Amino acid sequence: xxxxxxxxxxxxxxxxxxxxxxxxxxxxxxxxxxxxxxxxxxxxxxxxxxxxxxxxxxxxxxxxxxxxxxxxxxxxxxxxxxxxxxxxxxxxxxxxxxxxxxxxxxxxxxxxxxxxxxxxxxxxxxxxxxxxxxxxxxxxxxxxxxxxxxxxxxxxxxxxxxxxxxxxxxxxxxxxxxxxxxxxxxxxxxxxxxxxxxxxxxxxxxxxxxxxxxxxxxxxxxxxxxxxxxxxxxxxxxxxxxxxxxxxxxxxxxxxxxxxxxxxxxxxxxxxxxxxxxxxxxxxxxxxxxxxxxxxxxxxxxxxxxxxxxxxxxxxxxxxxxxxxxxxxxxxxxxxxxxxxxxxxxxxxxxxxxxxxxxxxxxxxxxxxxxxxxxxxxxxxxxxxxxxxxxxxxxxxxxxxxxxxxxxxxxxxxxxxxxxxxxxxxxxxxxxxxxxxxxxxxxxxxxxxxxxxxxxxxxxxxxxxxxxxxxxxxxxxxxxxxxxxxxxxxxxxxxxxxxxxxxxxxxxxxxxxxxxxxxxxxxxxxxxxxxxxxxxxxxxxxxxx
Numbered sequence: 001x002x003x004x005x006x007x008x009x010x011x012x013x014x015x016x017x018x019x020x021x022x023x024x025x026x027x028x029x030x031x032x033x034x035x036x037x038x039x040x041x042x043x044x045x046x047x048x049x050x051x052x053x054x055x056x057x058x059x060x061x062x063x064x065x066x067x068x069x070x071x072x073x074x075x076x077x078x079x080x081x082x083x084x085x086x087x088x089x090x091x092x093x094x095x096x097x098x099x100x101x102x103x104x105x106x107x108x109x110x111x112x113x114x115x116x117x118x119x120x121x122x123x124x125x126x127x128x129x130x131x132x133x134x135x136x137x138x139x140x141x142x143x144x145x146x147x148x149x150x151x152x153x154x155x156x157x158x159x160x161x162x163x164x165x166x167x168x169x170x171x172x173x174x175x176x177x178x179x180x181x182x183x184x185x186x187x188x189x190x191x192x193x194x195x196x197x198x199x200x201x202x203x204x205x206x207x208x209x210x211x212x213x214x215x216x217x218x219x220x221x222x223x224x225x226x227x228x229x230x231x232x233x234x235x236x237x238x239x240x241x242x243x244x245x246x247x248x249x250x251x252x253x254x255x256x257x258x259x260x261x262x263x264x265x266x267x268x269x270x271x272x273x274x275x276x277x278x279x280x281x282x283x284x285x286x287x288x289x290x291x292x293x294x295x296x297x298x299x300x301x302x303x304x305x306x307x308x309x310x311x312x313x314x315x316x317x318x319x320x321x322x323x324x325x326x327x328x329x330x331x332x333x334x335x336x337x338x339x340x341x342x343x344x345x346x347x348x349x350x351x352x353x354x355x356x357x358x359x360x361x362x363x364x365x366x367x368x369x370x371x372x373x374x375x376x377x378x379x380x381x382x383x384x385x386x387x388x389x390x391x392x393x394x395x396x397x398x399x400x401x402x403x404x405x406x407x408x409x410x411x412x413x414x415x416x417x418x419x420x421x422x423x424x425x426x427x428x429x430x431x432x433x434x435x436x437x438x439x440x441x442x443x444x445x446x447x448x449x450x451x452x453x454x455x456x457x458x459x460x461x462x463x464x465x466x467x468x469x470x471x472x473x474x475x476x477x478x479x480x481x482x483x484x485x486x487x488x489x490x491x492x493x494x495x496x497x498x499x500x501x502x503x504x505x506x507x508x509x510x511x512x513x514x515x516x517x518x519x520x521x522x523x524x525x526x527x528x529x530x531x532x533x534x535x536x537x538x539x540x541x542x543x544x545x
Contacts, residue, residue, distance in 0.1 A: 002544040003532055006403055008384070008507060014276045014363060015356035019381055019537055028270060028363040030376035033351065033536060036123070042378055043124055046089055046348045052373055054245050054346050060084040062241050063233060070220035073228030080233060082127040089126065091117040092343060093353030093382070094133030094237070096140075097171055097219035099161055099184065100147040100205070104509040104517075105355065105382065107526070110223065112353045112383045114230045115534035120350055128350060129233060132223060133343060136172030136216040136238035137290070137333035139297040144171055144215055147513040148503065149191045154495055156503045156511070159187045161215070168296040170333065172216040172238035181209035181218075188515060197522045201515060226526050237339070240330040242346075247329045249345040249372075250289070253338055254321055256371055257287055257302065263367035264288075264337060271363055279360035280336050288338045291324075292331040299335065340365050344374050351378035381538025385529075386508050387517060388544050392500055395493040403542060406501055416494040423487050432476040436469060443468075507540075521545070 017025045022032045031038035050056075060080050067076050082088045093113045095106045110132055117130040138144070146160040161180050185206050192198055204225055205218075212218035220234050235242070253260065264282045271278055287300040287307055291314060298309035308315040316324060325332055334342050340362060343349060354362065359379055366376045388396075396406065399419055405411050447461035484491060503511040518525055535541070 001528060004403075004542045004544065005535075005539055006407075006542055008407065008540045011356040012279065012360050014271075014279070014360040015381075018359050018379070019539075025274065025363070028267070028274075028366060029379060030366060030369075031378045033378045033380055038378060039120065039123055039350070042350055042375075043089060043126060045375055046350065047087065049373070050086055050348070052345075053348060054249070056084055056086065056348075058245055059242075059346060062239070062245065063235060065241070066220075066236065066239060067224070067234055070217060071224030071228045071232075071234045073224065073231075075231040076224070076228050076233055079129045079231035083129045083233070085127070087126060088129060089120070089124075089348045089350035090129045090131045090233075091120060091351045091353060091380070092131040092133055092347055092349050093380075094135050096135045096138050096144045097214075097216040097236075098144045098147060099159065099215060100188065100513045100515050101219055101222050102144065102147060102513070104512055104514055105384075107226075107514050107529075108385060108509060109353055109355070109382045110227050110232060111526075111529050112380070112534075112538070114227065114232055114530065115383070116351060116353060116380050116536075119534050119536075130231060131233045131235055131347060132227075134172075134216055134220060134234060134236045135339075136214075136236040137170045139168050139170050139290075141167075141171065141174065147515075148511045149188065149513060149516050150499060150503065151191050152193050154492065154499055156499060157187075157191055159184055159191070166295065169292065170238045170297055172214050172236055173292075174215070175213050176209075176215060176218075178210070181206075181212075185209065192515065192519045195519050198519050200523075201518055205515075226523065230530070237342075238333065243329045243332070246342060246346060247325060249342055250325050250329065250332050251322060252372055253289060253341065254287075254307075254318065254325065259371045260288065260338075260368050261286065261302075263371050264364055267364045267367050276360075276363070278364055279357060280364055282337070282364060288335045290333045290335060292333070297333065336361060337365060337368065340376075341368060341372055341374065344369065344377060345372065349377040351380045353380045353382055355382045380536065383532075383535060383538055384507075384509060384540040385532075386501055386540070386542050388501065388542055389520070390545055392497055393544060395497055399490075399493065401497065406497060409498065409502055409505060412494070412498060416491070419490065419494070420484065420487060423490075424483055428476065428479050428483060432472060432479075436472055439468065439472070440465070 014025065018029065022034065026032065031042055060083050064080050067080065083090065091113050093109050095109055096102065098106065101107065113130045113132060117128045121128040141163050145163065146158050149157050149159065151157045161176060161184055163174055167174060185202065188205070189202050205222070208218050208221035212221060216236055216238065220236065223232070223234060268278045268282045283301070285302045287302055289300045290297045291300055293314050298314060300307045300309060306315060306317045307321050359381065362376070362379060369376045399415065401415060405415055443465050447458060447465065450461050451458035501508055
């Protein structure tokens with residue numbers, strides 16, 4: 001395995017500035033992770049503010065119950081034992097609970113969390129536990145209900161689980177029926193090529209699905225199977241028992257909602273002053289909280305001194321909302337602007353592992369942390385990879401393609417056309433152009449002469465000429481089709497390169513699922529990824545296998 005660092009095009013100007021020109025955006029963030037003093041300063045602050053967070057013992061008790069159910073590895077139990085002790089910090093990161101765990105970037109985020117925790121523990125000589133925050137409170141089913149696999153016939157295939165469109169509950173509350181699990185498993189099994197690892201992988205998924213009522217539970221079991229041995233603690237943000245512990249934080253968010261809104265708008269203005277667009281919506285009167293009502297997760301807004309959703313399905317005074325919170329905390333959840341506040345109120349967060357988009361929208365939250373007596377943690381970039389299998393490398397070498405050629409799809413297609421043109425021994429386009437030109441030179445003077453006999457013959461002759469041109473073009477197309485067919489193997493090599501590395505015109509890690517790669521390389525592939533040295537900058541790297 002050869003690892004080469006090669007940045008992809010920046011996914012956003014703010015995240016790019018954070019990674020490479022921190023000083024230019026320092027006012028939007030709390031710490032520069034490139035500086036050792038940032039790590040020690042954050043740890044010192046965590047020690048001083050232990051009393052401000054939710055009780056460790058109660059938190060770990062619930063996490064222990066959850067992980068014993070879905071992630072029962074001895075290394076996880078050991079990590080929770082450390083977390084129970086004052087002074088232990090965490091590196092946390094999260095993602096929605098997608099089908100088959102979703103795209104590869106989810107796996108890379110988990111790997112980054114584990115590596116960053118290990119690095120921090122060595123740097124600070126203090127226990128640091130990796131925690132994966134499963135965003136089970138999200139309700140956007142279309143974001144999580146599918147995964148993509150590259151089929152043997154070079155099709156980017158989507159496997160999807162459907163849900164009643166009227167159901168807008170959080171993902172963790174949306175039950176998946178056994179027949180839906182089985183259908184998804186059958187589709188995956190059909191798409192994966194035969195390998196020595198396939199039966200074990202399918203057995204793992206079917207067993208995990210059979211023991212799961214929701215996508216979140218199946219996600220947790222798969223992540224536990226692969227990462228439990230590294231001590232990765234799992235947390236479902238929609239866990240009802242956890243929500244009971246979070247009640248005081250929700251109460252603070254409700255009571256100080258106006259202050260939080262002011263903080264978000266101030267940060268949005270700071271962003272604009274620096275020339276950046278906010279990456280999350282800051283709504284006028286937005287409460288930045290969700291409330292579950294009759295199978296639907298409703299976003300709350302402040303209306304006439306109270307709280308209501310946009311369509312008026314629910315309406316509360318502040319005191320009524322607080323009473324509802326104390327009675328039914330499981331009905332409340334965060335949005336993107338309050339989730340980080342909850343995360344840091346719950347966990348002793350040394351650093352949060354984020355993707356580029358998350359780093360951008362967290363710029364809106366620094367001042368809001370202060371309103372709840374918190375500080376934004378270190379923000380650590382998720383590691384980014386593209387896997388280039390051995391067969392792809394051979395194809396690239398055969399056709400003289402570099403990574404720069406491949407990552408620019410327009411250049412790749414130009415290279416493809418140039419290669420195909422080189423296979424054209426009779427120069428199809430040039431010959432047909434010559435024939436059309438020669439025909440026109442002979443035929444156009446005749447049309448002019450015919451017009452002298454009768455004016456109507458000029459129009460008829462021009463129409464006749466155009467029909468001949470059409471027939472020439474038809475034959476040109478057939479000849480080029482034949483050329484492509486005779487070079488089909490080479491063209492499929494180009495297609496495999498594009499679809500393997502940039503499917504749907506997106507980076508590989510944002511589309512394909514880990515099952516495809518584990519089917520090729522086995523579970524040990526994760527161990528190989530873990531052995532790649534940690535890069536705190538998150539700069540994209542190519543893995544040549």
